[in-house]
Amino acid sequence: MAFLSGASRETGLVPLAAEDDMIRAGNDATRNADRHNSAAGARDKTASGMAATPKLHRSVDPGLTSGPAPRDLGLPRTTGKGGADMAQEMRAAVLRKLRTPLRIEKLARPEPGPGQILIRVAACGVCHSDLHAVDGDWTPGPTLPLIPGHEVTGHVVALGRGVSGVKLGEAVGVPWMFSACGACEYCLSGQETICRNGRSTGYSVPGGYAEFMVAPAAFVGRLPKNADLFALAPILCAGVTTYRGLKRSQVKPGQWVTVIGVGGLGHIAIQYAAAMGMRIAAVDVDDGKLRLARRLGAHVVANAAKGDPAPAIRKATGGTHGAIVTTAAPRAFEQAVGLLRRGGTCVYIGVPGGKKDEVRNSIAALVGAELTLRGSNVGTRADLAEAIAFAGNGLVSAKIERQPLSHANRVLERMRKGQILGRVVLDLR
Numbered sequence: 001m002a003f004l005s006g007a008s009r010e011t012g013l014v015p016l017a018a019e020d021d022m023i024r025a026g027n028d029a030t031r032n033a034d035r036h037n038s039a040a041g042a043r044d045k046t047a048s049g050m051a052a053t054p055k056l057h058r059s060v061d062p063g064l065t066s067g068p069a070p071r072d073l074g075l076p077r078t079t080g081k082g083g084a085d086m087a088q089e090m091r092a093a094v095l096r097k098l099r100t101p102l103r104i105e106k107l108a109r110p111e112p113g114p115g116q117i118l119i120r121v122a123a124c125g126v127c128h129s130d131l132h133a134v135d136g137d138w139t140p141g142p143t144l145p146l147i148p149g150h151e152v153t154g155h156v157v158a159l160g161r162g163v164s165g166v167k168l169g170e171a172v173g174v175p176w177m178f179s180a181c182g183a184c185e186y187c188l189s190g191q192e193t194i195c196r197n198g199r200s201t202g203y204s205v206p207g208g209y210a211e212f213m214v215a216p217a218a219f220v221g222r223l224p225k226n227a228d229l230f231a232l233a234p235i236l237c238a239g240v241t242t243y244r245g246l247k248r249s250q251v252k253p254g255q256w257v258t259v260i261g262v263g264g265l266g267h268i269a270i271q272y273a274a275a276m277g278m279r280i281a282a283v284d285v286d287d288g289k290l291r292l293a294r295r296l297g298a299h300v301v302a303n304a305a306k307g308d309p310a311p312a313i314r315k316a317t318g319g320t321h322g323a324i325v326t327t328a329a330p331r332a333f334e335q336a337v338g339l340l341r342r343g344g345t346c347v348y349i350g351v352p353g354g355k356k357d358e359v360r361n362s363i364a365a366l367v368g369a370e371l372t373l374r375g376s377n378v379g380t381r382a383d384l385a386e387a388i389a390f391a392g393n394g395l396v397s398a399k400i401e402r403q404p405l406s407h408a409n410r411v412l413e414r415m416r417k418g419q420i421l422g423r424v425v426l427d428l429r
């Protein structure tokens with residue numbers, strides 16, 4: 001799930017062609033691109049690393065770019081092999097208007113600016129936040145046109161000026177937190193997730209529903225060598241978000257935590273909780289998802305479609321020390337408080353948005369039982385490194401289903417209906 005406070009409107013993302021005829025021509029080119037997959041085989045190749053503001057260029061004709069030629073600013077060229085062979089174009093799923101389907105378009109490949117890297121995307125998980133972006137559920141809304149996607153994995157294929165510490169060919173991941181300012185009181189106190197000047201991948205800047213993307217080298221996750229980039233993709237949001245949420249619940253090993261919602265986030269949260277030594281209760285409205293929860297380590301499950309789950313969970317556990325709410329159903333946020341043990345902590349992670357953005361809680365219960373209610377917002381870079389380490393060590397593994405980029409709308413529709421078990425990961429190779 002995703003936060004909003006850091007969603008900046010400042011992106012430098014500019015559509016270069018607005019005329020209808022160019023749009024139609026672009027769609028024709030897209031259909032050709034679907035068949036030819038012109039970027040196939042581009043991974044691990046390099047290109048010149050000219051610094052330029054990343055733009056969403058529309059390509060009208062395969063091989064031609066509708067925008068101005070990239071400026072050569074006289075910066076050092078990226079070193080590496082095969083630069084001339086790397087595709088100059090890419091396929092991407094683009095949102096041009098809120099509440100309309102994504103369109104597969106052929107766009108100019110972005111160039112990494114100073115401090116940025118160019119990533120040949122291998123996989124991108126589909127998060128519920130992508131649906132909120134497409135539907136315009138949050139304020140501020142996403143910057144249009146938008147390439148969604150913030151569970152991105154791939155390989156570094158070019159380096160912008162001044163990049164150090166990240167190497168060509170390295171496997172990296174791009175999370176929701178595209179960047180933070182690094183200088184404000186929050187960044188300086190280890191709370192970069194709430195930086196007011198942060199940018200959000202696949203929301204305020206182009207994301208990973210594309211064959212290529214650029215990202216600041218300082219903010220990408222470093223993935224283990226030979227990592228399974230499909231299995232790891234969901235760790236970049238669902239993983240790090242639930243991991244940080246569990247940390248913020250302050251539940252200790254041996255204590256109880258309730259995971260509410262066993263969807264893309266929840267099924268990973270259960271695994272982190274198990275790996276962290278917690279005893280687990282799980283709540284969902286779908287028996288299939290509750291069976292998955294049991295297989296992943298939940299000791300107690302309750303179906304909230306059959307009534308308030310709090311009494312059953314309190315009876316089985318004495319009330320749980322913590323709870324994390326990963327769903328976006330408002331009722332769940334209220335029920336979560338009711339299943340806590342005295343002194344317990346409830347962590348809100350899901351973001352329903354719009355008119356659903358309210359909960360009712362008993363003030364007397366909060367005060368009388370000294371309950372803590374807190375939000376948790378994706379994760380810092382340190383959280384991300386830790387979350388990746390759990391996955392890299394085999395302790396956490398997302399249940400994934402692969403789908404091609406061309407099925408992105410279908411996947412979002414299934415997500416809207418709650419029909420996805422685990423996580424769908426788009427295949428961009």
Ligand SMILES: [Zn+2]
Nearest residue numbers: 001127129237
């Ligand atoms: Zn997400």
Ligand SMILES: [Zn+2]
Nearest residue numbers: 181184187195
């Ligand atoms: Zn900051």
